[in-house]
Amino acid sequence: MLTDDACAAQLRSARLRVTRPRVAVMRAVHAHPHADTDTVLRLTRHEVPDVSQQTVYDVLSALTSAGLIRRIQPTGHVSRYESRIGDNHHHVVCRSCGAIGDVDCAVGAAPCLNASDDHGFVIDEAEVVYWGLCPDCRR
Ligand SMILES: [Zn+2]
Ligand SMILES: [Zn+2]
Numbered sequence: 853m854l855t856d857d858a859c860a861a862q863l864r865s866a867r868l869r870v871t872r873p874r875v876a877v878m879r880a881v882h883a884h885p886h887a888d889t890d891t892v893l894r895l896t897r898h899e900v901p902d903v904s905q906q907t908v909y910d911v912l913s914a915l916t917s918a919g920l921i922r923r924i925q926p927t928g929h930v931s932r933y934e935s936r937i938g939d940n941h942h943h944v945v946c947r948s949c950g951a952i953g954d955v956d957c958a959v960g961a962a963p964c965l966n967a968s969d970d971h972g973f974v975i976d977e978a979e980v981v982y983w984g985l986c987p988d989c990r991r
Contacts, residue, residue: 854882854935866918876900877911878935881921886932886943886952926952926981940964940977946986955982 859875868874873896880895881887887895893908912933915921919938925931926945932952940962942955957964963978 854879862920866920868914868918868920871911872900873903873907874911874915876903877908878915878920881915881933882935885934885936885954886924887934888930888932892933924952926950940979942980942982944982944984946989947983948985948989951986951988953986955980 856875856879859878860870862878863870863874876896876899877892879899880892884891884895889909889912892912893903893905896903896908912921912923916923916933921933921935922937923931923933924943926943929945929950936954940957942957944953944955945951959965963975965978965980967975967978
């Protein structure tokens with residue numbers, strides 16, 4: 853569990869003011885990887901009961917822009933948030949229920965996939981979504 857002090861330090865390092873909603877949202881995302889906005893809202897209200905939905909949306913967007921959390925949005929599914937950032941990991945997504953799992957870099961280090969045509973770009977990241985059915989949905 854991420855402590856309040858650790859949250860505050862991360863917020864300060866990103867030059868964000870330390871507020872109770874920001875700390876609560878960070879703790880929620882750390883404790884529940886790939887949580888969607890509704891889940892983050894519910895968890896945040898455990899700690900800050902009077903927080904508004906708009907505030908939580910704004911905090912998620914500020915934390916994402918600051919690079920403290922990462923937003924993933926599989927096609928056809930709502931946005932999810934996670935605190936595992938900067939390691940170029942990928943995701944496996946269930947087509948049926950939307951369950952998400954982390955998948956480490958496919959081969960070696962980032963970008964771990966070679967583009968067949970790099971168009972002259974220096975590529976440092978590749979993002980892959982693996983689609984399929986999770987064990988529960990296969991039953
Ligand atoms: Zn599923
Ligand atoms: Zn992830």
